[in-house]
Amino acid sequence: xxxxxxxxxxxxxxxxFAGYWPTVGNGPIANGLNAxxxxxxxxxxxxxxxxxxxxxxxxxxxxxRRIKSSDGPDVIVWGSTTIMSTLxxxxxxxxVVLLVYPIVLGRGKRLFENSNQPHDFTLVxxxxxxxxxxxxxxxxxxxxxx
Numbered sequence: 243x244x245x246x247x248x249x250x251x252x253x254x255x256x257x258x259f260a261g262y263w264p265t266v267g268n269g270p271i272a273n274g275l276n277a278x279x280x281x282x283x284x285x286x287x288x289x290x291x292x293x294x295x296x297x298x299x300x301x302x303x304x305x306x307r308r309i310k311s312s313d314g315p316d317v318i319v320w321g322s323t324t325i326m327s328t329l330x331x332x333x334x335x336x337x338v339v340l341l342v343y344p345i346v347l348g349r350g351k352r353l354f355e356n357s358n359q360p361h362d363f364t365l366v367x368x369x370x371x372x373x374x375x376x377x378x379x380x381x382x383x384x385x386x387x388x
Contacts, residue, residue, distance in 0.1 A: 246274035247315040250298075250306065252322035253284035260292035281309060281317070283325055303332045310334065323351065330361050335382055338363055342376040 251259065259275065266272045280295045283302045290297070298305030306329060309317055319326055329335050363380035371377050 246271075246278040246318065248281065248309070248317045249275070249278045250281045250309070250317050250319045250322070250325065251283070252325050253282060253286065255321040256280060256282045256284070256290070256292070256295075264292055281305070283322070302328060303334070306332075306334050331359070335361070337366075337382065338380045340378045340380070341371065342378060344374060 259280075263272050263275045276292075278294075280292065281298055282290060282295060283298050283305075284290075285300075287297055298309075302325065306317070319329070326335070362383040364383050365378060366381045367379045369377040369379075
């Protein structure tokens with residue numbers, strides 16, 4: 243859980259997490275999330291009481307570039323698929339970790355909305371988390387477009 247030191251969250255995800263994680267008590271996941279610095283993409287800076295917390299500012303892309311250029315641990319986006327699409331479009335995603343649950347729903351929310359251009363990633367690891375869950379890690383690959 244040490245990897246939870248810097249989180250990038252959309253406002254909805256932040257609000258959901260803030261309503262739950264501070265109340266669950268002592269535990270490795272709760273302790274990691276509660277101690278992490280939360281960077282929130284929001285225009286509403288009210289009720290950001292689950293800290294430490296900072297906003298990305300008016301320009302999400304510039305805010306993320308500023309964070310990535312600073313020293314510190316990796317920045318993790320958890321949930322927040324709208325933010326992921328924006329980060330992909332601007333070349334700000336280095337790695338994607340997907341937890342794969344084998345459930346067929348027929349339809350649902352797309353993982354990467356609004357992505358008009360392809361993004362190349364290569365599988366670097368797969369870990370069996372449980373009998374039904376895989377954790378796949380993909381790293382961004384620079385490739386020339388024709």
